[in-house]
Amino acid sequence: MTEAVRALRIVIADDQxxxxxxxxxxxxxxxxxxxxxxxxxxxxxxxxxxEHQPDxxxxxxxxxxxxxxxxxxxxxxxxxxxxxxxLTTYADEASVRDALDAxxxxxxxxxxxxxxxxxxxxxxxxxxxxxxHRVKAALLAPALLxxxxxxxxxxxxxxxxxxxxxxxxxxxxxxxxxxxxSSHTIKTHINRIFTKTGSRDRAAAIxxxxxxxxx
Numbered sequence: 001m002t003e004a005v006r007a008l009r010i011v012i013a014d015d016q017x018x019x020x021x022x023x024x025x026x027x028x029x030x031x032x033x034x035x036x037x038x039x040x041x042x043x044x045x046x047x048x049x050x051e052h053q054p055d056x057x058x059x060x061x062x063x064x065x066x067x068x069x070x071x072x073x074x075x076x077x078x079x080x081x082x083x084x085x086x087l088t089t090y091a092d093e094a095s096v097r098d099a100l101d102a103x104x105x106x107x108x109x110x111x112x113x114x115x116x117x118x119x120x121x122x123x124x125x126x127x128x129x130x131x132x133h134r135v136k137a138a139l140l141a142p143a144l145l146x147x148x149x150x151x152x153x154x155x156x157x158x159x160x161x162x163x164x165x166x167x168x169x170x171x172x173x174x175x176x177x178x179x180x181x182s183s184h185t186i187k188t189h190i191n192r193i194f195t196k197t198g199s200r201d202r203a204a205a206i207x208x209x210x211x212x213x214x215x
Contacts, residue, residue, distance in 0.1 A: 042066025
């Protein structure tokens, strides 16, 4: 007899009651997601996370009392095992960068459907990063790496370029296509990036990239 897979336990935070309640109904109806709490602001979200220790938090950026950026920063500091997924109407570069710098693992806009949100929640809880296509476009608009910047920790220019693309949410096949390289070569670059930056996974590498402005 196959053991049942444990449902992903999440907290939802959004100051708009209609949106919050809609998300609770939308996601709570899935067999693999258990909504353990909902919050109207960042302070409530922090309290619920401390109480329930969920796998992930789905939150809006603009909330009263404590906004989404500061909430993300505190969640990352106080509960590093809890994945933070931003779900917001804002897809501008500044909002995205602020959220990722604060520790958000994934970033979606509110036109995402239930399947998109569910996939992002499960991926983020597993240590992966999911970015909405509009978010990728916002991040890819600027130059990937300023020509006057020397990559840190003995990263080569090519490794820094690959790391920047990882930070922008591109998958290995997307990076390979963009740089006209084989998937095997991209994997080799990524392994070297992880070693040089001390990153155990893509989420850690993305955090490194933002800390060192390799974006």
